[in-house]
Amino acid sequence: MSTPALRFRQLVKRYAGTPVLEGIDLDIAPGECVGLVGVNGAGKTSLLKCLFDFVRVDSGSIDIFGRSHREPGARRPLAFLPERFMPPYYLSGAEFLAYMAKLHGNRYDSAEAHAMLDALDLDHAALAMPARKQSKGMTQKLGLAACFLANKQAYVLDEPMSGLDPKARARLKERLQHARAQGATVFFSSHALADIEELCDRMAILHGGRLRFIGTPAACRAAYDAATLEQAFLACVH
Numbered sequence: 001m002s003t004p005a006l007r008f009r010q011l012v013k014r015y016a017g018t019p020v021l022e023g024i025d026l027d028i029a030p031g032e033c034v035g036l037v038g039v040n041g042a043g044k045t046s047l048l049k050c051l052f053d054f055v056r057v058d059s060g061s062i063d064i065f066g067r068s069h070r071e072p073g074a075r076r077p078l079a080f081l082p083e084r085f086m087p088p089y090y091l092s093g094a095e096f097l098a099y100m101a102k103l104h105g106n107r108y109d110s111a112e113a114h115a116m117l118d119a120l121d122l123d124h125a126a127l128a129m130p131a132r133k134q135s136k137g138m139t140q141k142l143g144l145a146a147c148f149l150a151n152k153q154a155y156v157l158d159e160p161m162s163g164l165d166p167k168a169r170a171r172l173k174e175r176l177q178h179a180r181a182q183g184a185t186v187f188f189s190s191h192a193l194a195d196i197e198e199l200c201d202r203m204a205i206l207h208g209g210r211l212r213f214i215g216t217p218a219a220c221r222a223a224y225d226a227a228t229l230e231q232a233f234l235a236c237v238h
């Protein structure tokens with residue numbers, strides 16, 4: 001197998017001694033789309049925070065395209081959308097996208113930004129509007145636009161569908177499929193099992209600090225002898 005895009009090995013994370021992740025092993029291949037699911041508080045965001053070195057790992061390792069996640073340069077191939085994303089409130093949409101482009105070492109291209117807004121069904125008025133005046137869905141789309149404009153090898157998205165209307169969700173799915181068609185890796189957390197089934201090659205179910213299932217959505221249904229993914233998920237986390 002080629003070098004995984006993301007490799008988690010025996011990852012342990014505790015908060016003030018309380019374990020949240022208790023030995024996570026997961027390899028995600030380049031070009032693969034993997035969905036991370038789990039009940040509220042299972043540790044999905046914590047796993048992603050470990051990946052970006054936002055929180056200290058207690059033991060184990062994470063490699064990004066073969067390099068330790070602790071090296072800042074290792075995270076360069078990744079675009080990240082955090083949970084409850086909110087741009088700096090005083091920046092307009094265009095200022096935020098230009099700022100993110102600069103951080104990623106790219107040039108801000110107004111025509112590309114407009115095309116990306118169209119792809120995500122975000123009103124162009126958002127470019128002139130300060131973030132504090134934008135709706136939840138608008139800021140979410142702005143964060144997604146910044147990710148996709150960065151044009152990275154891998155997209156790590158924490159509940160990317162959060163706050164999106166049905167049209168925007170459909171557009172985001174198209175955009176994710178487009179990224180994959182270009183060879184990008186996608187790793188995202190979600191509570192929407194229908195989205196997982198539609199988009200993902202494999203899914204990982206996090207429960208009780210461990211990955212209880214890793215495999216295709218079809219294999220998950222088969223493993224729990226369930227007619228639907230929801231039933232399989234419920235059986236897995238029972």
Ligand SMILES: Nc1ncnc2c1ncn2[C@@H]1O[C@H](COP(=O)(O)OP(=O)(O)OP(=O)(O)O)[C@@H](O)[C@H]1O
Binds near residue numbers: 015016039041044045
């Ligand atoms: N900074 C922190 N300090 C202490 N405990 C924390 C911290 N961050 C998260 N936790 C705890 O770790 C556990 C996992 O939280 P996390 O946010 O990773 O879960 P999640 O699966 O993303 O949840 P949700 O689906 O609700 O977003 C929870 O019990 C949470 O209270």
